[in-house]
Amino acid sequence: MNDQSHGIAYEVAHAIKGRIRLRIPELKTNSVYASQLQQLIAIYAGKIDCQIHTRINAAANSIIITYEPKVLSEEAIERYLHEAIQQAKGIDPTTIPFPVSSQSSTPITPALKSQDKTYNLGRGTQDINPYLTQRALAKRLQISVTILRQQRSQPDFPAWSHSQDPEGKAWIYESKSGYFYAIVLDEGVPVE
Numbered sequence: 001m002n003d004q005s006h007g008i009a010y011e012v013a014h015a016i017k018g019r020i021r022l023r024i025p026e027l028k029t030n031s032v033y034a035s036q037l038q039q040l041i042a043i044y045a046g047k048i049d050c051q052i053h054t055r056i057n058a059a060a061n062s063i064i065i066t067y068e069p070k071v072l073s074e075e076a077i078e079r080y081l082h083e084a085i086q087q088a089k090g091i092d093p094t095t096i097p098f099p100v101s102s103q104s105s106t107p108i109t110p111a112l113k114s115q116d117k118t119y120n121l122g123r124g125t126q127d128i129n130p131y132l133t134q135r136a137l138a139k140r141l142q143i144s145v146t147i148l149r150q151q152r153s154q155p156d157f158p159a160w161s162h163s164q165d166p167e168g169k170a171w172i173y174e175s176k177s178g179y180f181y182a183i184v185l186d187e188g189v190p191v192e
Contacts, residue, residue: 007086012078013062018069020077021062024085028061037088041065044080047135048072049145076178132171137180141165158183 014021027034038054045052050071055064067077132140138148141164151157152173161180162170171180 007091008089010085015074015078017074019064019066020074020081021064022081022085023061024063025061026089027056027058027063031058033088034058034063037063037084040084040088041081044084048133052077073175073178079179132180133178134180137161137171152180 008024008026010022010024012020013023024037027037034056038056041052041054045067048071050068052065052067052072056062057064065077065081134145134148134152138145141148141161143164151160154160158170158172161172162168165171169182172183173180
């Protein structure tokens with residue numbers, strides 16, 4: 001993936017489960033940026049309770065990130081890193097589109113499959129994030145992360161989350177990305 005249209009340019013130089021190496025030209029000339037990026041990644045690791053380690057090689061314009069693949073999916077870490085790369089420079093990551101998946105030539109689709117059902121993603125107003133981390137959704141629903149972790153695999157999770165959400169939004173957990181997505185319910189039935 002390579003994003004040079006706006007914001008900080010970067011590319012995935014190498015990725016395997018549990019390890020990703022990014023080339024970010026900004027790392028070579030801006031040590032403040034490098035430090036800020038490492039801090040953002042460390043904060044994220046604490047929020048999701050996942051071991052994430054970083055090593056920057058400024059001469060090679062690269063950062064190596066190792067993470068727990070059982071806790072964090074490849075897509076989830078790539079999405080977060082896309083955001084952190086921009087945030088470290090003070091750029092709003094929501095203004096920079098997430099690049100095409102490194103595993104595919106097609107963009108990430110706005111639909112999820114779960115338990116033999118296809119859900120349309122809710123897009124709501126601009127102030128609603130289309131996806132949330134486990135910690136962010138637990139805070140939104142005013143419950144513990146432990147309760148959310150237990151509930152997310154239940155078949156009635158969308159209806160349950162709908163009843164807990166302060167704005168009445170329904171949510172679904174997508175294990176591949178590691179995120180929770182707002183979904184559209186049609187009279188209590190997922191949109192097929």
